[in-house]
Amino acid sequence: MKGSQAPLYLMVIPGIILVLIFSYGPMFGIVIAFQNFIPAKGLLGDQEWIGWENFLYVLELPNSLRVLWNTLYIATFKIIFNLIVPIVVAILINEVRMMGLKRSIQTIIYLPHFLSWVVLGGILIDILSPSEGIINLMLGWIGIESIFFLGDNTWFPITLVGSEVWKEFGFGTIVYLAAITGINPELYEAARIDGASRFRQTIHITLPGMRMVIVLLGVLSLGNILNAGFEQVFNLYSPQVYESGDIIDTFVYRIGLMEAQYGVAAAVGLFKSVVSCLLVSISYYLAYRFADYRIF
Amino acid sequence: MESKGYKYFTWFNNTFLIFLSLLCIFPLIHVLALSFSSSSAASAGLVKLWPVEFTLSSYEYVAAKTEFWRSMFVSFQRILIGGFINFILTVLLAYPLSRETREFKPRTFIAWFLFMTMLFHGGLIPWYIVIKEAGLLDSIWALVLPNAVPVFNVILLINFLKQIPKELDEAARMDGAGHWAILWKIYVPLSTPVLATITLFSLVMHWNSWFDGLILMNSPENYPLQSFLQTVIIQQDLTMITSGDLESLSEISDRTLKAAQIFLGCLPIILVYPFLQRYFVKGIVIGSVKG
Numbered sequence: 403m404k405g406s407q408a409p410l411y412l413m414v415i416p417g418i419i420l421v422l423i424f425s426y427g428p429m430f431g432i433v434i435a436f437q438n439f440i441p442a443k444g445l446l447g448d449q450e451w452i453g454w455e456n457f458l459y460v461l462e463l464p465n466s467l468r469v470l471w472n473t474l475y476i477a478t479f480k481i482i483f484n485l486i487v488p489i490v491v492a493i494l495i496n497e498v499r500m501m502g503l504k505r506s507i508q509t510i511i512y513l514p515h516f517l518s519w520v521v522l523g524g525i526l527i528d529i530l531s532p533s534e535g536i537i538n539l540m541l542g543w544i545g546i547e548s549i550f551f552l553g554d555n556t557w558f559p560i561t562l563v564g565s566e567v568w569k570e571f572g573f574g575t576i577v578y579l580a581a582i583t584g585i586n587p588e589l590y591e592a593a594r595i596d597g598a599s600r601f602r603q604t605i606h607i608t609l610p611g612m613r614m615v616i617v618l619l620g621v622l623s624l625g626n627i628l629n630a631g632f633e634q635v636f637n638l639y640s641p642q643v644y645e646s647g648d649i650i651d652t653f654v655y656r657i658g659l660m661e662a663q664y665g666v667a668a669a670v671g672l673f674k675s676v677v678s679c680l681l682v683s684i685s686y687y688l689a690y691r692f693a694d695y696r697i698f
Numbered sequence: 699m700e701s702k703g704y705k706y707f708t709w710f711n712n713t714f715l716i717f718l719s720l721l722c723i724f725p726l727i728h729v730l731a732l733s734f735s736s737s738s739a740a741s742a743g744l745v746k747l748w749p750v751e752f753t754l755s756s757y758e759y760v761a762a763k764t765e766f767w768r769s770m771f772v773s774f775q776r777i778l779i780g781g782f783i784n785f786i787l788t789v790l791l792a793y794p795l796s797r798e799t800r801e802f803k804p805r806t807f808i809a810w811f812l813f814m815t816m817l818f819h820g821g822l823i824p825w826y827i828v829i830k831e832a833g834l835l836d837s838i839w840a841l842v843l844p845n846a847v848p849v850f851n852v853i854l855l856i857n858f859l860k861q862i863p864k865e866l867d868e869a870a871r872m873d874g875a876g877h878w879a880i881l882w883k884i885y886v887p888l889s890t891p892v893l894a895t896i897t898l899f900s901l902v903m904h905w906n907s908w909f910d911g912l913i914l915m916n917s918p919e920n921y922p923l924q925s926f927l928q929t930v931i932i933q934q935d936l937t938m939i940t941s942g943d944l945e946s947l948s949e950i951s952d953r954t955l956k957a958a959q960i961f962l963g964c965l966p967i968i969l970v971y972p973f974l975q976r977y978f979v980k981g982i983v984i985g986s987v988k989g
Contacts (some may be wrong), residue, residue, distance in 0.1 A: 409877040410794035410802045417791040417847050418808065421815060424844040427828040428820025434827070445824075445831055491718070497711055510719040512975055513726075517964050518906035520924050524931035524960040525725050528732070528953065536728055539743050572722060576979055600704050633909065637932050651822070658823040659913055671821025679818040686817075697813065697853060 435669040441662075456669035465648065472559075473649040476630040479563045481623045487567055488574030489616060493608060495575060496582050497600070508579075511572025523637030526565055527552065552638055555646040562638065562647065566631060577619065578612055585611035618693040625682035628674050650674050726964075733757070733958035737951030755949035756958035766959075768919060769926035772838070772911075776922050777904045780842040784851070784900035785893070791852045793881045796859035809856075812849050829914060840914040841922065845903070851896040858892045859885060895977040902974065905966060927963045931956050 435456055437449040460466050491511075498504040514522065529535045530551040538548045551561045589607050598606065632651035639647045650670060658667025689695035727747050732740050733756050734749035744750045760766050794802045795809055820828075825844070834840035862885060870880050886893065911925030918929070967974070 406877070407802060410797065411804075413790040413794050413877075413881075414808060417787045417852075418811070420787070420843060420846045421812065421849075423832065424825075424828065424846070425815040425820075428824035429818060430820075431824030431828055432820050434824060441827070441830075445827055491715075494711055494715055497708065498715065499708070500712070503712065503716075507715050507719045509975060511722050512978075513968075513971065514722055516902060516906075516967050516971065516974060516978075518908060518924050520908045520928045520932060521960050521963045524927070524956060524963075525729050527932070528729060528957065528960075529725050534741060534743060534953070536743075536746065568722070599701065600707070636909070637928070654822050659826065664823055664827065668821065668823040671823055675819050675821050682817050 432668060432672050432675070434665055435672040437665055439664040439668070441664065452665075456665045457673075459666055460670055465644075465653070468645065469648050469650055469653045472646060473628055473630045476559055476562055476635075476647075476649060477627050479559070480566050480631065481626060483563060483567045484570055484574060485616070485620055485623060487571040489578055489612065491571060492575040492578035492582065492612075493604060495579060496608065497604075508572075508575075511575070513572070514569040515573035517569075519633040519637050522565070522569060523634070526561075526638060530561065553640065553642050555643055558639070558643040558647045562631070562634060565638075566634060577615055581612045581615040582608060614693055618689050618695055621685050621688045621692070622695075624685040624688075625678060627681055628678050729957045730961050732954055733961050735954060736949050737954050740951060740954050740957075753949050756954040757962075759950055759955060760958050760962065765918070765926065766923075766962075769921045769923045772920060773905065773923040775838055776841050777901050779838060780845065780904040781897060781901045783842055783846050784848055785897055787847050788851050788855055788896060788900075789881070789886060789893075791847065792855035792859055793877075793885060795852070796856045812847075812852060815849055826913065835914055836916045836920055838920075841904075841907070841910055844910070845907075848896070848900055848903070851899055854896055855889065855892055858889055862888055891977070891980065894973075895980055898970070898974055898977050901970075902967065923963060927959055931959060 431445055434445070434449070436451055436453060438452050438455075439449055440447075443449055495504060495507060498507065529537050532538055532548040532550045532553070537551070541547075541549065549557055551557045585607065589611075590603055593603050593607060628650060630649040630651070632649070632655075635647055635649055635652055636655070639652065651674075654667045654670050654674075657663050657670065686695075686697070724747065728745070731745050731747055731749050734752055734754070735745045736751035736753050736755075739745055739750035791808075791812070795805055797805060799805045819825075829835065829840050829844055832843075834843065866884055866888075867880060870884055875883070906924060908922070908924035908928045911920075911922045912928055915921055915925065918926070921929070
């Protein structure tokens with residue numbers, strides 16, 4: 403029997419090697435945050451160790467706090483709205499009695515989720531343009547002056563959160579609708595006999611029936627507190643909205659890949675990775691404790 | 699018996715949800731309409747949801763660009779190679795890991811080894827340097843090898859394989875089948891729906907990725923389509939349109955051209971969308987609220 407495990411070892415080897423190189427490689431590569439990294443010498447080369455110098459350098463940059471604040475601010479609002487909007491929409495969709503209409507609504511609202519931020523960014527840049535975009539054209543009809551959604555520091559974060567919710571709310575309803583489907587129909591039956599209105603049924607049966615999933619997704623989303631959405635921001639921002647829209651990931655990209663200050667950028671990245679890792683671990687643990695969530 | 703109030707609510711609710719769905723789709727339709735309109739109609743703000751002064755010029759112009767077709771080719775190459783590698787590695791990892799520890803000793807260790815990658819990331823810079831030092835820059839392998847193991851999909855498949863009755867496995871062993879035969883002849887055919895779901899996951903991921911193409915390909919000739927579109931639509935890289943071209947063509951403008959390319963960039967997704975919707979919904983439900 404002992405030899406029979408050999409094929410199983412053989413099966414996992416290719417995957418393990420690739421994960422080792424491309425996921426664990428960068429984890430160990432994070433040591434460049436403590437080096438004066440010179441690319442020509444290579445990752446395994448004889449680099450100069452400089453301790454916390456890169457971190458101190460970042461702390462002295464004028465924009466660091468701004469960037470951290472922007473990240474937290476944008477991510478927090480995204481987390482809140484990405485949780486609440488799908489719950490409300492799922493409850494409303496559940497009340498639609500015409501099956502054809504229900505299915506059409508679902509089909510349409512899932513679509514934006516599958517499109518890349520390049521495509522959606524292109525669409526947003528066009529429709530939000532202050533000179534010729536259709537949104538500002540329509541605002542003009544009701545007498546509102548053109549708004550520079552992507553170039554104004556007041557509007558930029560709002561546009562980010564709004565367009566993120568627009569892309570993802572439909573897809574977010576899937577899990578909640580599945581949870582609603584799982585509620586025992588006899589509960590509604592009993593409530594009807596007791597004379598409960600549809601509204602009371604929603605409050606006392608549907609919402610409690612969704613509670614587990616809401617808690618679970620709420621807890622798991624905590625791990626995203628430093629993810630303000632790199633792909634979205636990168637495609638929508640410009641130097642004039644750095645003040646309100648520059649986030650950790652775009653900051654790392656510019657310092658590291660544009661200015662080639664690898665060590666400094668890696669230091670910022672390490673900070674983000676450590677905080678995210680803590681939060682994600684805590685959120686998994688909480689989900690396991692309170693929602694009995696097990697990933698395996 | 700439904701109350702009068704509920705009837706009003708139903709009417710209001712249906713209207714609201716229809717409005718919400720239109721909100722999701724109108725920006726796309728508007729851009730589609732722009733792409734089929736003449737540049738003068740577009741810049742005069744006449745185009746809403748239907749083409750004005752219908753023309754195919756923007757598409758003809760894009761279709762004549764070799765850069766566009768070349769990046770399209772890179773993208774198809776990427777989804778074929780990347781999708782295939784993702785599929786094979788997901789199956790090969792999930793099968794041993796769906797076994798109990800007594801059947802496959804390092805099971806728990808390897809599961810944690812994979813799970814760790816979901817908790818901690820090295821970050822952008824070390825990731826870039828590793829790929830660079832692996833000598834992959836500027837080749838298609840830089841786009842497929844670092845994403846070769848989709849850990850989330852592996853977990854989905856492990857959870858599904860665990861539900862396959864053990865009797866099937868035992869019966870096959872009695873007939874002298876080894877692990878490879880059991881995997882390909884019993885487990886893989888039985889998990890077709892899940893495999894379809896995760897394959898679609900990985901194909902969409904590969905099609906939509908643009909950032910890795912942008913930074914890992916030194917020469918724009920190797921850009922996949924979404925990276926190419928990023929440079930022409932977002933970065934306003936006007937090298938795509940030479941000034942001489944624009945003078946000779948009054949029908950098109952930068953704006954209608956971008957609209958046409960935006961639409962072409964999401965066309966494959968829209969074409970497979972009916973399948974996507976069906977399988978994705980299943981996959982999401984299996985993945986998040988499994989019993």
